[in-house]
Amino acid sequence: MPEYATFARNVFIPVTNICRNNCHYCTFRREPSHPDAQLMGEKEIGDILSHGKKAGCTEALFVFGEYAEEVPEYMEWLESRGYSSTVDYVYKLCEMAIGKGLLPHTNAGILTYEEMEVLKPVNASMGLMLETTARLPAHELSPGKEPKIRLRMIEDAGKLHIPFTTGILVGIGETRENRIYSLETIAEIQLKYGHIQEVIIQNFMPKPGTRMESIKPPSKEEMLDTVQLARSILPADVEVQVAPNLIDPYLLIKAGAKDLGGISPTTIDWINPEAEWPDVEKLKTMARDIPLKERLPIYPQYIRSGWYSKQLDGLINSLANSEGYRK
Numbered sequence: 001m002p003e004y005a006t007f008a009r010n011v012f013i014p015v016t017n018i019c020r021n022n023c024h025y026c027t028f029r030r031e032p033s034h035p036d037a038q039l040m041g042e043k044e045i046g047d048i049l050s051h052g053k054k055a056g057c058t059e060a061l062f063v064f065g066e067y068a069e070e071v072p073e074y075m076e077w078l079e080s081r082g083y084s085s086t087v088d089y090v091y092k093l094c095e096m097a098i099g100k101g102l103l104p105h106t107n108a109g110i111l112t113y114e115e116m117e118v119l120k121p122v123n124a125s126m127g128l129m130l131e132t133t134a135r136l137p138a139h140e141l142s143p144g145k146e147p148k149i150r151l152r153m154i155e156d157a158g159k160l161h162i163p164f165t166t167g168i169l170v171g172i173g174e175t176r177e178n179r180i181y182s183l184e185t186i187a188e189i190q191l192k193y194g195h196i197q198e199v200i201i202q203n204f205m206p207k208p209g210t211r212m213e214s215i216k217p218p219s220k221e222e223m224l225d226t227v228q229l230a231r232s233i234l235p236a237d238v239e240v241q242v243a244p245n246l247i248d249p250y251l252l253i254k255a256g257a258k259d260l261g262g263i264s265p266t267t268i269d270w271i272n273p274e275a276e277w278p279d280v281e282k283l284k285t286m287a288r289d290i291p292l293k294e295r296l297p298i299y300p301q302y303i304r305s306g307w308y309s310k311q312l313d314g315l316i317n318s319l320a321n322s323e324g325y326r327k
C-alpha cells in the first residue's frame, strides 16, 4: 500500500487538431476541411490560461497533432497568425503561460533534437507516448508512430535533460510480450539518461466513427497486470501513471501506480472528450484510504537537480515553495 498518490491540476489546450498521422483509434485529429479543424489563436488560449490560473491550475498542457506543417492548409493558418513554424508558435504560447503563472508541458508528437532544444527553456517537462514498440495495423497510416522514431525522440529528450513523460497505450492490438518489451525499452533509456519522470499506462478507449470502434478496450485485469509489469520493470525513480477519467484507479494504485496525471477543473480531456475529469473531492473518494498530494508538472528530483531554465526559475521556485505540493 503506497503512502500517497499524486495528481496535477492542468488546463488542456488542443492547439491544433491537424495531424500528418492517422491513428485508427483517434478522434482528436481532423481533416483540414472539417468544420472543427483548428489552429487556436493567442487570444482564446490566453483566456483559457487565465481562467485555469484562477482555478488553481499549475500546468498548461499543450497538445498538437503531429507535424501539421506537412498539411498546406495548416501552414496558411499559421502564417496568417504571423508565425513561420509550429515551434515558433509553441514557444510564444509557452511564454504566455509562464507569464500567467502556469508551467508548460508540451506534447506535440515527434520533434527533432533541435526543436526540443528550442522548446526546453520554456517547458517544465515535455511528453511523447511511446505507444508501443510493436508495429501494428492501428499505426499503418501513421509514419510518426514508427517505434524507432519515437524512441529516438525520447532519447534526444534525455540528452537534453528534459524531464519527460512517456507511456504505452494498452489494447491497440499489441500482445503482453509487446508490452513487456516496450516497458523494458523505456527502462533501458531511463538507466542511460534518467529523465523519465513518469510512464503512463493508458487504456485504449474505443471511439464511435473510428476504424477501431468495435475493438474491445482492455479489461480491468489486463490493466492491473500491465501496471504490475510496469512497476516491476521500470526503475524505482519512474512513477507509473494511470488516468482516473478512463479507469477506476484504486486497485491500480495498490498495484504500483502512484500518479493520476493531470485533471482539469476548467477544460475537458480533448483526447477522450467523453470521459469527464473527477474533481479533487471525487478523486479523493476514488482513492479511498490512499492520501492524495498535488504535484507540479516537473517532479521534485528535477527541481532539486536544477533541470530547468532561468525563464522558469522564478515560477518553479515560488510554486514549489508554496504550501500543499509534493516536495
Ligand SMILES: O=c1nc2n(C[C@H](O)[C@H](O)[C@H](O)CO)c3cc(O)ccc3cc-2c(=O)[nH]1
Binding pocket: 008, 010, 012, 059, 061, 105, 106, 107, 125, 126, 127, 128, 129, 165, 166, 198, 200, 241, 261, 262, 263, 269, 270, 271, 272, 296, 297, 298
Ligand atoms: O488530459 C490528458 N492528459 C494527458 N497527458 C498529460 C498528463 O495528464 C499530465 O499533464 C502530465 O502528467 C504532466 O503533469 C499526457 C501527457 C503526455 O506527455 C503524453 C500523453 C498524455 C495523455 C493525456 C491524456 O490523454 N489526457
Ligand SMILES: C[C@H]1O[C@@H](n2cnc3c(N)ncnc32)[C@H](O)[C@@H]1O
Binding pocket: 025, 026, 027, 107, 128, 129, 131, 168, 169, 202, 203, 204, 205, 206, 207, 271, 272
Ligand atoms: C496523447 C495520447 O493519447 C492517446 N490516445 C489517443 N487516442 C486514444 C484513445 N482512443 N484511447 C486512449 N488513449 C488515446 C495516445 O496514446 C496519444 O499519444
Ligand code: SF4
Binding pocket: 019, 020, 021, 022, 023, 026, 027, 028, 029, 064, 065, 066, 109, 142, 144
Ligand atoms: S493520436 Fe496523435 S498522432 Fe495519432 S492521429 Fe491522433 S493526433 Fe495524430
